[in-house]
Amino acid sequence: MNNDRVNASIITIGDELLIGQTIDTNSAWMAQELNKLGIWVKRRVAVGDVWDEIWNALDEESKQSQVILITGGLGPTADDITKPLMGSYFGGKMIVDEGALQNVKEIFEKYIKRPMLDVNLKQAEVPDVCTVIQNKRGTAPGMWFEKEGKVFVSMPGVPNEMKGMMTDYVLPRLPKMFALPAVVHRTLLTAGIGESYIADRIKDFEAALPQHIKLAYLPNFGMVRLRLTATGKDETEIIEEVDRLFIELQDQLQDVMVINEDKTLEEAIGILLAKKEKTVSTAESCTGGYISHLITSVPGSSGYFKGGIVSYDNTIKENVLGVDADTLDNYGAVSEETVSQMAMAARSIMKTDFALAVSGIMGPGGGTEEKPVGTVWIAVTGNKETVTRKFQTRYNRNRNIEVTAINALNMLRQSIINDEG
Amino acid sequence: MNNDRVNASIITIGDELLIGQTIDTNSAWMAQELNKLGIWVKRRVAVGDVWDEIWNALDEESKQSQVILITGGLGPTADDITKPLMGSYFGGKMIVDEGALQNVKEIFEKYIKRPMLDVNLKQAEVPDVCTVIQNKRGTAPGMWFEKEGKVFVSMPGVPNEMKGMMTDYVLPRLPKMFALPAVVHRTLLTAGIGESYIADRIKDFEAALPQHIKLAYLPNFGMVRLRLTATGKDETEIIEEVDRLFIELQDQLQDVMVINEDKTLEEAIGILLAKKEKTVSTAESCTGGYISHLITSVPGSSGYFKGGIVSYDNTIKENVLGVDADTLDNYGAVSEETVSQMAMAARSIMKTDFALAVSGIMGPGGGTEEKPVGTVWIAVTGNKETVTRKFQTRYNRNRNIEVTAINALNMLRQSIINDEG
Numbered sequence: 068m069n070n071d072r073v074n075a076s077i078i079t080i081g082d083e084l085l086i087g088q089t090i091d092t093n094s095a096w097m098a099q100e101l102n103k104l105g106i107w108v109k110r111r112v113a114v115g116d117v118w119d120e121i122w123n124a125l126d127e128e129s130k131q132s133q134v135i136l137i138t139g140g141l142g143p144t145a146d147d148i149t150k151p152l153m154g155s156y157f158g159g160k161m162i163v164d165e166g167a168l169q170n171v172k173e174i175f176e177k178y179i180k181r182p183m184l185d186v187n188l189k190q191a192e193v194p195d196v197c198t199v200i201q202n203k204r205g206t207a208p209g210m211w212f213e214k215e216g217k218v219f220v221s222m223p224g225v226p227n228e229m230k231g232m233m234t235d236y237v238l239p240r241l242p243k244m245f246a247l248p249a250v251v252h253r254t255l256l257t258a259g260i261g262e263s264y265i266a267d268r269i270k271d272f273e274a275a276l277p278q279h280i281k282l283a284y285l286p287n288f289g290m291v292r293l294r295l296t297a298t299g300k301d302e303t304e305i306i307e308e309v310d311r312l313f314i315e316l317q318d319q320l321q322d323v324m325v326i327n328e329d330k331t332l333e334e335a336i337g338i339l340l341a342k343k344e345k346t347v348s349t350a351e352s353c354t355g356g357y358i359s360h361l362i363t364s365v366p367g368s369s370g371y372f373k374g375g376i377v378s379y380d381n382t383i384k385e386n387v388l389g390v391d392a393d394t395l396d397n398y399g400a401v402s403e404e405t406v407s408q409m410a411m412a413a414r415s416i417m418k419t420d421f422a423l424a425v426s427g428i429m430g431p432g433g434g435t436e437e438k439p440v441g442t443v444w445i446a447v448t449g450n451k452e453t454v455t456r457k458f459q460t461r462y463n464r465n466r467n468i469e470v471t472a473i474n475a476l477n478m479l480r481q482s483i484i485n486d487e488g
Numbered sequence: 489m490n491n492d493r494v495n496a497s498i499i500t501i502g503d504e505l506l507i508g509q510t511i512d513t514n515s516a517w518m519a520q521e522l523n524k525l526g527i528w529v530k531r532r533v534a535v536g537d538v539w540d541e542i543w544n545a546l547d548e549e550s551k552q553s554q555v556i557l558i559t560g561g562l563g564p565t566a567d568d569i570t571k572p573l574m575g576s577y578f579g580g581k582m583i584v585d586e587g588a589l590q591n592v593k594e595i596f597e598k599y600i601k602r603p604m605l606d607v608n609l610k611q612a613e614v615p616d617v618c619t620v621i622q623n624k625r626g627t628a629p630g631m632w633f634e635k636e637g638k639v640f641v642s643m644p645g646v647p648n649e650m651k652g653m654m655t656d657y658v659l660p661r662l663p664k665m666f667a668l669p670a671v672v673h674r675t676l677l678t679a680g681i682g683e684s685y686i687a688d689r690i691k692d693f694e695a696a697l698p699q700h701i702k703l704a705y706l707p708n709f710g711m712v713r714l715r716l717t718a719t720g721k722d723e724t725e726i727i728e729e730v731d732r733l734f735i736e737l738q739d740q741l742q743d744v745m746v747i748n749e750d751k752t753l754e755e756a757i758g759i760l761l762a763k764k765e766k767t768v769s770t771a772e773s774c775t776g777g778y779i780s781h782l783i784t785s786v787p788g789s790s791g792y793f794k795g796g797i798v799s800y801d802n803t804i805k806e807n808v809l810g811v812d813a814d815t816l817d818n819y820g821a822v823s824e825e826t827v828s829q830m831a832m833a834a835r836s837i838m839k840t841d842f843a844l845a846v847s848g849i850m851g852p853g854g855g856t857e858e859k860p861v862g863t864v865w866i867a868v869t870g871n872k873e874t875v876t877r878k879f880q881t882r883y884n885r886n887r888n889i890e891v892t893a894i895n896a897l898n899m900l901r902q903s904i905i906n907d908e909g
């Protein structure tokens with residue numbers, strides 16, 4: 068381990084994290100922001116609203132890290148003990164902070180419009196050994212403590228309030244306290260190839276990476292993101308170095324690379340369609356609208372996505388999409404013939420350049436010996452050809468839907484790329 | 489603190505958690521499941537793929553808890569060091585597990601259909617001092633260790649694989665190892681009312697709860713789940729007690745209660761539709777298929793959901809749904825008139841008892857002074873009447889889509905209940 072490295076620990080306080088009531092999204096955001104500054108998050112710890120456990124966490128984490136960021140436990144109710152604890156931990160006594168008091172009063176006058184209670188006034192009290200971080204988005208002030216060259220920051224757990232304090236106050240101050248390295252990330256997305264196959268293909272590349280450049284594999288549902296992270300003293304130098312390696316990596320993975328930016332598959336498709344000025348529509352059976360949801364989750368997707376038909380029931384396939392009753396009878400709803408007709412119908416009805424169609428059995432029910440749960444047919448049609456492919460997924464219902472959506476979107480992406488018209 | 493209490497620690501391993509690439513959703517799920525058994529999560533710790541840090545975390549957490557659940561670090565790549573570390577920690581040597589080997593081979597033969605690599609074969613290796621937990625959903629086996637009356641379980645970080653092992657193996661075994669109290673939960677789902685308003689309405693009920701019965705608020709996107717948890721020695725006794733309180737709680741929240749079981753809104757709608765033998769279809773603009781995705785994420789939804797039309801572009805509203813060009817011109821796509829026509833068209837085209845339609849501006853672009861981002865119209869039509877309602881949401885694009893879907897589904901639910909036909 069590099070002894071020059073500045074480490075951070077994140078301590079989250081609150082019973083709601085330990086009973087599974089709240090999913091911790093704060094830590095991921097904080098880690099990303101710290102990484103951009105060249106600070107490495109060494110540990111994240113969640114503890115309950117219990118005096119000894121919080122105290123011990125402060126002791127432990129200050130042995131590991133120079134920056135200790137603490138969220139939660141600053142509310143007005145009795146179970147929120149973080150503030151007196153911090154006062155006691157750093158040997159201060161509680162005083163009223165005039166700025167914080169002003170802030171609480173303003174929030175009540177402007178927004179809450181009810182008389183303040185004693186507990187609300189208490190929110191303006193802070194230990195006299197901290198620097199107060201004013202809260203522009205709530206009533207609980209933040210606190211900045213320094214001890215033996217280490218920084219301890221206590222902030223509310225409300226994401227919006229924490230982010231405000233981090234952005235306005237904490238992140239700008241940390242580089243003044245510590246000598247931080249320059250950090251540069253480069254990310255690419257692959258689809259249709261497993262993590263271990265990628266690792267095998269680029270093992271020489273990976274083995275040859277210098278110590279200060281790391282490669283991370285970030286797999287998710289049939290896609291793998293690869294991220295190169297370079298750390299060094301001279302930013303210009305490491306940008307040059309990491310960009311050279313990034314080009315090499317792209318060359319080695321060209322056939323499976325979706326995009327050489329930190330984007331999702333649906334964002335990559337949006338960029339492609341917008342560039343080529345093409346449009347797309349969908350006809351979904353087993354995915355039930357999930358594919359059109361992914362496409363339309365991208366801002367600006369109305370520029371290239373016209374619409375979709377969720378033909379869950381066979382009557383919709385027949386009456387709305389116009390799939391032949393004979394085709395449905397002879398081959399079934401989950402067949403190459405049916406998805407081809409669905410895709411072509413969607414393209415013609417919605418007047419788009421491309422259309423995709425999916426039909427399959429997502430489970431748990433509906434499987435047969437010939438077509439077990441997980442059998443999926445996908446078709447993508449463009450102005451030149453219709454491509455079809457059969458998949459066999461092997462998960463539970465929700466994951467089968469997710470994997471099928473990724474497979475369909477990846478086929479769409481390939482069709483857009485192959486289309487030269 | 490109660491010394492009889494069985495504590496758990498959750499250790500999550502992986503650099504991706506410390507660089508903020510992955511939001512940890514596993515821990516919340518695990519905590520909920522452990523709570524159901526009467527096991528309290530005392531601490532959650534996230535550490536990187538670093539030998540000493542994982543080792544120290546095992547040391548520390550085994551001082552705090554009797555159950556130590558570990559996720560992550562079991563992938564086939566070089567940075568995944570958890571398995572050899574666990575072997576070394578518990579003093580074992582690596583051997584090939586025949587069951588795990590069989591599983592890896594099967595997955596490759598059936599699904600991946602490519603030759604196995606050496607790294608894949610290595611996934612079947614485990615320390616000889618553990619009990620192997622076979623992975624039905626992936627290639628990495630789980631490991632169960634016991635030491636000094638404590639249980640250590642190492643599982644993959646992939647949520648689906650972890651959940652499978654927990655459900656099939658870990659959760660059924662823990663009550664055999666430890667003397668756990670009887671724990672009984674009763675959950676109800678509310679919609680359309682905020683957490684603080686519920687708290688205000690039931691404050692007397694809450695204040696009168698005995699010490700051994702806790703009430704948890706679990707809010708999520710316009711819905712709040714309320715969970716009563718009773719802990720005690722005599723199961724029959726606490727069931728009687730909690731059921732009596734649960735009826736009281738339901739009485740107080742009758743007008744906002746969706747269902748008195750631990751179900752989602754879309755599951756509650758499915759139960760209602762199935763019971764009444766009614767069907768539904770959708771016409772979505774701004775939600776882009778997300779509502780039909782939610783409805784079809786419920787197994788068996790093909791029994792009551794016929795299909796949906798995602799009319800993202802106005803040409804689809806006009807040509808597929810048959811909304812009047814005049815209506816679109818005069819009132820705009822986001823209007824009461826347009827969503828009413830969309831809903832009635834969906835109901836008639838797809839021949840269903842009910843249909844819902846949504847049209848709105850989800851942002852970040854597309855807002856005007858008259859119709860700012862977050863403006864949404866929703867219509868639900870049945871065999872008697874069409875109900876319309878305007879909403880104003882105030883979040884980012886993805887959250888606006890989620891909240892709008894919940895609002896639409898809740899309106900649909902009310903229409904189904906009000907329909908006596």
